[in-house]
Each structure stands twice: as C-alpha cells, then as structure tokens.
Amino acid sequence: ITERNLKMFRETFLELHPTDQVEVFKEMELPLQKQLLLFLTPEEFSDIFQGLDLEDQSEVFTHIGFQYAVAMFNYMSADDVADFLLEMEVENADDILQSMDQEEANKVIELMTYAPRTAGAIMTKEFIRISVESTAAQVIEELRETAMAAETIYYLYVVDIEERLAGVVSLRDLIIAQPDQIIDDIMSTQVVSVPVNEDQEKVARLIKEYDFLAVPVIGKEGKLVGIITVDDVIDVLEEETDDDFGEFAASKGATDLNLTAFSAAKKRAPWIVLLMFFGMITANIIGRFEETLQQIVILAAFMPLIMGTAGNTGTQSLAVAVRGLATGSVEKNGVWQIVKRELGTGLMLGVVCMIVLTGIIGLFYQGNWLLAFIVGASLFLALSMAAVIGAVVPLIINRLKIDPAIASGPFITTLNDILSLLIYFSIATTMMDKII
Amino acid sequence: ITERNLKMFRETFLELHPTDQVEVFKEMELPLQKQLLLFLTPEEFSDIFQGLDLEDQSEVFTHIGFQYAVAMFNYMSADDVADFLLEMEVENADDILQSMDQEEANKVIELMTYAPRTAGAIMTKEFIRISVESTAAQVIEELRETAMAAETIYYLYVVDIEERLAGVVSLRDLIIAQPDQIIDDIMSTQVVSVPVNEDQEKVARLIKEYDFLAVPVIGKEGKLVGIITVDDVIDVLEEETDDDFGEFAASKGATDLNLTAFSAAKKRAPWIVLLMFFGMITANIIGRFEETLQQIVILAAFMPLIMGTAGNTGTQSLAVAVRGLATGSVEKNGVWQIVKRELGTGLMLGVVCMIVLTGIIGLFYQGNWLLAFIVGASLFLALSMAAVIGAVVPLIINRLKIDPAIASGPFITTLNDILSLLIYFSIATTMMDKII
Numbered sequence: 001i002t003e004r005n006l007k008m009f010r011e012t013f014l015e016l017h018p019t020d021q022v023e024v025f026k027e028m029e030l031p032l033q034k035q036l037l038l039f040l041t042p043e044e045f046s047d048i049f050q051g052l053d054l055e056d057q058s059e060v061f062t063h064i065g066f067q068y069a070v071a072m073f074n075y076m077s078a079d080d081v082a083d084f085l086l087e088m089e090v091e092n093a094d095d096i097l098q099s100m101d102q103e104e105a106n107k108v109i110e111l112m113t114y115a116p117r118t119a120g121a122i123m124t125k126e127f128i129r130i131s132v133e134s135t136a137a138q139v140i141e142e143l144r145e146t147a148m149a150a151e152t153i154y155y156l157y158v159v160d161i162e163e164r165l166a167g168v169v170s171l172r173d174l175i176i177a178q179p180d181q182i183i184d185d186i187m188s189t190q191v192v193s194v195p196v197n198e199d200q201e202k203v204a205r206l207i208k209e210y211d212f213l214a215v216p217v218i219g220k221e222g223k224l225v226g227i228i229t230v231d232d233v234i235d236v237l238e239e240e241t242d243d244d245f246g247e248f249a250a251s252k253g254a255t256d257l258n259l260t261a262f263s264a265a266k267k268r269a270p271w272i273v274l275l276m277f278f279g280m281i282t283a284n285i286i287g288r289f290e291e292t293l294q295q296i297v298i299l300a301a302f303m304p305l306i307m308g309t310a311g312n313t314g315t316q317s318l319a320v321a322v323r324g325l326a327t328g329s330v331e332k333n334g335v336w337q338i339v340k341r342e343l344g345t346g347l348m349l350g351v352v353c354m355i356v357l358t359g360i361i362g363l364f365y366q367g368n369w370l371l372a373f374i375v376g377a378s379l380f381l382a383l384s385m386a387a388v389i390g391a392v393v394p395l396i397i398n399r400l401k402i403d404p405a406i407a408s409g410p411f412i413t414t415l416n417d418i419l420s421l422l423i424y425f426s427i428a429t430t431m432m433d434k435i436i
Numbered sequence: 437i438t439e440r441n442l443k444m445f446r447e448t449f450l451e452l453h454p455t456d457q458v459e460v461f462k463e464m465e466l467p468l469q470k471q472l473l474l475f476l477t478p479e480e481f482s483d484i485f486q487g488l489d490l491e492d493q494s495e496v497f498t499h500i501g502f503q504y505a506v507a508m509f510n511y512m513s514a515d516d517v518a519d520f521l522l523e524m525e526v527e528n529a530d531d532i533l534q535s536m537d538q539e540e541a542n543k544v545i546e547l548m549t550y551a552p553r554t555a556g557a558i559m560t561k562e563f564i565r566i567s568v569e570s571t572a573a574q575v576i577e578e579l580r581e582t583a584m585a586a587e588t589i590y591y592l593y594v595v596d597i598e599e600r601l602a603g604v605v606s607l608r609d610l611i612i613a614q615p616d617q618i619i620d621d622i623m624s625t626q627v628v629s630v631p632v633n634e635d636q637e638k639v640a641r642l643i644k645e646y647d648f649l650a651v652p653v654i655g656k657e658g659k660l661v662g663i664i665t666v667d668d669v670i671d672v673l674e675e676e677t678d679d680d681f682g683e684f685a686a687s688k689g690a691t692d693l694n695l696t697a698f699s700a701a702k703k704r705a706p707w708i709v710l711l712m713f714f715g716m717i718t719a720n721i722i723g724r725f726e727e728t729l730q731q732i733v734i735l736a737a738f739m740p741l742i743m744g745t746a747g748n749t750g751t752q753s754l755a756v757a758v759r760g761l762a763t764g765s766v767e768k769n770g771v772w773q774i775v776k777r778e779l780g781t782g783l784m785l786g787v788v789c790m791i792v793l794t795g796i797i798g799l800f801y802q803g804n805w806l807l808a809f810i811v812g813a814s815l816f817l818a819l820s821m822a823a824v825i826g827a828v829v830p831l832i833i834n835r836l837k838i839d840p841a842i843a844s845g846p847f848i849t850t851l852n853d854i855l856s857l858l859i860y861f862s863i864a865t866t867m868m869d870k871i872i
Binding site: 140153175176190209259261269273276279287293297303309315327348352353360383 | 451453455576579580589590607608611612626628644645646647649666667669670671673674677678694695696697698700701704705707708709711712715716718719720722723726729730733734736737738739740741743744745747748749751752756759763765769776777778779780781784785788789792793796819845846849850853857
C-alpha cells in the first residue's frame with residue numbers, strides 16, 4: 001500500500017458511519033484487521049472497538065499494544081471501558097486503569113462498582129451539566145466547546161453547588177428561549193430521575209412510557225451521577241426479551257446463532273437431561289397404573305392428548321403471565337385478578353374441550369361412553385388446573401425472587417403433565433372399580 | 437367546583453407530564469372524566485387523548501361533541517388521528533376530515549393510505565425541513581417559531597426544491613456550527629433513509645443498530661414524506677415481541693391482561709381445540725399399535741418421556757430460529773448454517789440422552805435391556821429430528837410468507853409428538869417381531 005492509497009482508504013473508511021465501520025472490520029480477516037489498526041489512530045479506532053461485542057473485543061485486545069489500548073480507552077465512553085474491564089483478569093485491568101487519564105479512570109472505576117443490571121451499570125458518565133445562573137446564550141457557547149464528548153446534548157441537566165439535580169433543560173427549550181434568558185427561568189424542575197441501584201428493566205419501562213430520550217441517575221445525597229439514554233434502553237429491552245424467550249424454551253443463553261453445534265449442545269443438554277429426569281416421574285406414575293392400563297389398553301391412546309391439551313393451555317397462561325410481568329401490567333392489575341381470570345378462562349376452555357371430545361369419542365370409538373366420560377372429565381379438570389398453574393407459578397417465582405428459569409415453559413409443562421396424568425388415571429381407576 | 441378551585445385544579449393538572457395526565461384520566465370514573473373535558477380546551481385535552489389506547493379513545497369519543505373532537509384532532513399528530521380514524525366507521529371519518537383544518541386533514545388522509553405495519557403507517561408528518569442555503573443562525577431563528585409543532589427537532593432534514601432529501605443536520609451540529617455557516621457546509625449528505633413501504637420491524641432494527649433518534653422516510657421520486665422517531669420504534673419492537681410470544685404459545689392477540697376471562701377463552705379456545713384435534717392423530721397412532729402395547733404395557737410409561745424430551749428439544753430450536761429471524765441474525769448466517777448447526781446439536785443431545793436413559797432403565801427396570809434399547813434408540817432418533825424440525829419449520833414458513841402462527845410452539849410440538857411416537861412404536865414393533 002502506497003502512501004497515497006492509504007490516504008484515500010482512510011478518507012473513505014472514516015466517512016462511513018461507525019456502525020458500518022464495525023461491520024467492515026468484522027468482515028475482515030485477522031491480518032487485514034491488524035493492518036487497519038496501524039492506519040487508524042487510537043481515537044479513530046475507539047469507535048469501532050466500542051461497537052464490537054465483548055468476545056470480539058477480547059480477541060482484538062490481544063493484538064493491540066498496551067499503549068495503543070490505553071490511549072483508545074481514554075477516548076471511549078467510560079461505561080464501555082467499564083463493561084470491557086469487568087470481563088478481564090483483575091491485575092490487567094488495574095494496570096490499564098493506572099495508565100489511563102486520571103479523570104477518565106475514576107469514571108470507569110466508579111461505574112465498575114455498581115451491581116450488574118442496575119441503572120448504575122448501564123448509565124453513562126458523559127453528559128452535560130450546567131448551572132442555574134447561566135444564560136441561554138452562555139450555555140450554547142459552552143456547548144460549542146464540550147458537545148463532542150457528551151453522549152447526548154439534547155437534555156442538559158442543571159445542578160446546584162452540591163452537584164444535586166435541580167432541573168433539566170432540553171436543547172429544544174434552549175433554542176426556543178431568548179438568548180439572554182437565564183436557565184433558572186427556562187428549566188423544568190419536575191425532573192423524573194432514577195436511583196443508581198434501580199433495576200435496569202424498570203428504567204427501560206420508564207423511558208419507554210414517557211418517550212424520554214434520557215433520564216438522569218441519582219446517587220447518594222441526591223447527587224447527579226450519570227444519565228441513561230434511549231439507545232441503551234432499547235438494548236436492555238432486547239436483552240430482557242431474549243431472557244424471557246430463553247426461559248420460555250429452557251434454553252437461556254443458548255439462542256445465540258453464532259455458537260457452534262457443540263457449545264450449543266453443551267448449554268442445552270443440562271436442561272434437556274434435567275427435564276428428562278422429570279419425565280421419569282411421569283413414567284413412574286404410568287407404571288403404577290399398569291394394572292388399569294392392562295385392563296383398558298386404549299386408555300394409553302389418550303394420554304398424550306390430555307397431557308398435550310393441558311400443556312398448551314398452561315403455556316398460553318404462562319405467555320400471559322410472562323408478558324404481563326415484563327410490561328408491568330401485572331403490577332397494574334394485581335395478582336389476584338390475573339389468577340381469577342386465568343381460572344375463569346381455564347374452566348371455560350375445559351368445558352368446551354370436554355364437550356367436543358366426549359362427543360367425538362362417543363361417536364368414533366364404537367359408543368365407548370365410559371372412555372368418553374373418563375377422557376372428558378379429565379380434560380375439564382386438567383385444563384382448569386393447567387391455566388391456573390401456568391399463571392400462578394411464574395408470579396410466585398417472581399415474588400420469591402428465585403431464578404425465574406425454573407418457571408420456564410418446559411417446567412410448567414412437566415408439572416402439568418404429572419398432574420393431568422394423575423387426574424386421568426385416578427378417574428379411570430375409580431370408574432373401573434365401580435363398573436367392573 | 438368554584439371558579440377558584442377550577443383554576444387551581446387546571447394549574448396543578450396541566451403541570452403534570454402528559455403521561456401522568458393520561459394515568460390520572462384513566463383512573464377517573466366516567467362522570468368525572470366528562471367534567472374534566474369541560475375544563476380543558478381541545479388543545480389541552482389532545483395530549484391526553486393521544487396517550488389513550490384505541491379502545492379508550494373510542495369510548496371517550498362518544499362523550500365529546502363533534503366540534504370539540506374536530507378541534508382536538510387539529511392539534512393532534514396526524515399519525516395518531518389516522519390511527520384513530522382507521523378504526524372508525526368510514527362515513528363518520530369522512531365527516532371529521534371534511535371539518536378539519538385542510539392542511540392537517542390532508543396529512544391524515546395521506547397516512548391512512550399506507551399499508552399497516554409499514555414505515556408509512558408508523559411515520560409522523562410533524563418534522564422540520566430546512567433549505568440548503570440558510571445559515572445556521574437563520575435556521576435557529578426558524579426553529580424558535582416552528583419547534584412546538586414538530587415531533588423532534590433534534591434532526592433537521594434538508595430538502596431541495598423538488599422536496600427531495602438532500603441531507604441532514606442534527607441540532608447538535610447546528611449548535612456547534614458558527615452562526616453564519618450555511619447549511620450546505622454543515623449538513624451530512626450520507627443520510628440513511630427508508631422507503632415508505634418498508635416493513636416496520638426493519639425500520640426498528642435499523643434505528644436500534646445505528647442508535648438513531650429518527651430516520652427520514654422517502655416516498656415516490658425520492659420525496660421526503662415523513663420521519664420515524666425512536667419512541668415509535670420502541671413500541672414496534674414491543675409489539676413484535678408480543679407477536680413472537682403469542683406465536684410461541686399459540687395465543688396470538690390473547691396475552692392482553694385487560695381482557696375478561698370470557699373473551700380470553702374465546703380467543704384461545706380455537707387454538708386449543710384445533711391442537712386437540714391434532715392430538716386425535718396421536719391417539720389414532722397409538723390405537724394402531726394397541727397390539728404391541730398389549731404385549732408390553734410398560735411401553736406406555738415411556739411415551740410421555742420420549743414425546744416430552746423431543747418436544748423440549750424442538751422448542752429450544754424454535755426459540756433459536758424465532759429470535760434469529762427477529763434479530764436478523766438468520767439473514768446474516770444463512771439458513772443452511774442454522775439447519776446444520778441444529779442437526780449437529782440434535783445429534784449430540786440425542787447421544788447424551790440415549791446413554792443416560794439406557795443406563796437408568798437397564799438399572800432400575802429389572803435389567804429390561806430390550807426396553808432400555810427401544811427407548812434409547814427412539815430418543816436418539818427423535819431428538820435429532822426434533823432439533824431440525826424446530827429450526828426448519830419456522831424458516832420455511834418465513835420464506836413462504838404464510839401466516840407464521842402455524843409454525844408456533846404447540847404446532848411444532850404436535851408434529852414432533854406424532855413423529856416421535858411413530859419412531860418409538862416402529863422400533864418397538866420391529867424389535868418384538870425379531871425376538872418373540
């Protein structure tokens with residue numbers, strides 16, 4: 001590559017949107033990536049580095065020199081540096097922090113102390129604070145100098161002498177204001193803020209509900225410690241959705257398509273094997289009713305139908321509860337109302353299925369009305385129960401703050417399997433005792 | 437209520453954030469709502485009306501006079517008016533549009549023509565367009581006058597004489613620029629835009645990926661027709677997630693917690709009954725193997741275990757495929773790679789389960805190695821197949837653009853049920869023929 005080529009390449013490449021630069025970089029083979037690193041300054045490369053996921057970041061990190069890395073970290077957002085360093089070996093992280101710009105390093109260290117999945121962990125330190133006494137024109141002048149470093153300049157947070165949040169001015173308000181108006185007169189004092197240890201999902205819901213572009217984060221003694229912007233929040237909502245899905249399918253952390261078949265199997269196998277052991281319970285229950293089965297073998301034919309229908313009903317209720325918890329409508333409606341509704345729904349579904357199936361079996365199974373009655377009655381009871389279990393279990397789990405993975409779809413289905421089999425065979429055995 | 441009370445109430449109420457006003461309004465009983473309407477001007481009430489969902493809007497609409505409604509619609513965003521009118525009887529909508537402000541009505545009519553779930557249907561017409569030749573100072577002056585009506589002023593779209601999009605200036609760039617710089621020099625000409633008929637989910641992904649606050653929407657001949665802002669996009673992502681969940685649980689459109697038990701049952705019953713009819717297929721299959729079952733009744737005990745394990749494996753693969761389609765990583769990785777990976781995962785899960793279960797049955801079922809072999813071999817085949825089906829079916833459905841609801845969790849589980857039963861009983865019957 002000649003000097004001239006290099007200049008042209010740099011120009012074209014740096015014209016690209018950072019997101020596209022990241023895409024181009026990811027497509028490159030390692031030798032080319034290394035060459036690109038030589039062409040770009042730490043500042044220019046910092047945008048790309050921030051756009052990579054943690055795995056790729058670690059990979060790239062091994063190929064860049066210590067000095068280059070430190071310089072790059074100085075240009076990165078403190079929250080991205082904190083995320084990266086939290087993944088690294090501790091000694092190494094300390095070395096880097098000591099070599100970094102003092103002020104930047106302090107921000108990073110602070111962010112590293114907050115618990116994961118809280119407001120503190122996802123907030124950024126790059127925001128603009130202004131004082132109550134400035135005029136609109138002064139603030140605009142200040143912005144000209146400092147705007148580049150901030151994550152967003154669309155909300156400007158007004159703080160008092162003790163660094164406490166006093167109000168907020170949107171850039172919109174600032175533009176509309178007369179140049180000589182002072183901030184005190186323009187700012188809104190009704191600021192919605194979140195505490196630094198607030199759950200990240202709650203913050204996401206808040207921003208979504210109010211259509212905010214950002215919310216300020218408040219630390220000890222009401223001090224303004226950071227802000228959370230809408231783009232961080234979209235990622236949080238996405239992450240929570242993936243979690244919900246993972247729980248639903250007992251494949252938490254394994255929906256990533258970039259895993260190899262082996263690592264996907266390794267992540268998924270424990271769930272499948274665990275659930276298979278639960279399946280041994282159903283095998284055991286059926287084994288106990290071997291005598292009943294021996295007398296009416298055809299009973300076996302309807303086992304999957306009853307278990308399946310109860311399972312589907314339970315899954316529907318589960319979907320209602322999981323989404324209700326995620327969107328906050330459970331809190332709004334109250335737990336009892338949901339349980340009552342699901343019970344009602346389950347009873348009605350049970351009646352419908354009972355009538356339909358009793359009819360079909362009566363007609364097509366040579367008028368075997370005993371079988372029809374056993375299956376119909378079991379369906380009614382199993383469905384009513386399944387609807388309640390599907391809704392109640394995740395709500396209880398959520399209350400008890402146990403790992404919600406154990407309330408996932410397959411687990412509820414297994415629970416419903418066991419209970420519906422017990423209902424089915426109990427009814428069948430009782431009926432047979434009476435008749436035979 | 438005295439005059440003085442009224443004034444105080446108005447002041448307190450109007451100080452609230454519109455989202456909170458909506459909450460307060462929703463909590464009120466009907467008579468109080470009606471009284472509130474009398475106290476607020478159409479402009480003041482328009483914020484509340486926009487925040488209600490369509491059902492509540494219809495309800496409120498019946499209580500407000502025609503003139504009040506028309507005045508209110510003039511103040512609302514054209515996209516919200518279009519959404520509301522699309523839900524109404526046509527004659528009524530025409531009356532309203534004819535009485536509305538001409539310019540506003542035209543915007544609404546235009547928005548009503550776009551297909552649902554496209555960029556056109558979710559975009560807003562309230563945005564700011566500026567000309568190439570203005571100076572930064574001139575634009576800021578313009579903003580002072582027009583900013584109130586726009587949905588966002590953080591991106592200003594630059595258009596040429598033919599209303600074609602020429603570039604974009606962020607308010608941030610504008611602030612940083614020297615007052616006498618002309619827009620042509622400040623603006624970025626590399627604007628990412630979307631066509632008016634683009635799928636809403638693609639737009640949402642784009643905004644998410646690039647951390648945009650808004651994207652411009654381009655109509656015929658490259659004309660700028662509207663913008664889509666990040667808060668609309670969060671709602672779209674949420675909506676798509678709900679759809680995905682609904683499909684997963686065969687309860688599309690029924691995860692809403694505000695439905696009564698009866699209407700929830702009405703929406704969910706068709707799925708449950710339909711799936712129950714599929715369950716009749718499994719009952720039929722088992723019925724055909726009645727002879728085999730009569731000889732080894734204990735075979736029935738492992739039916740649920742095999743079906744369940746295959747079902748869980750299929751559901752995991754389904755979760756991978758559904759999330760992959762939603763996040764666009766299927767497109768990135770290619771269909772074949774996913775099928776290959778899922779087959780690999782399925783084979784490995786199959787081997788693990790086969791070994792574990794063959795051992796357990798051999799040990800605990802009085803060394804019944806025939807049973808152990810039948811169950812183990814069935815598990816291996818059923819799991820390998822289930823993993824592929826779970827991944828392939830939604831991908832095919834997506835390709836064929838059929839209603840993806842038929843690829844939902846329970847349907848795939850039913851398909852896996854049928855196939856795994858066939859595998860199980862075929863192996864069992866063959867083995868017995870050989871031995872007995």
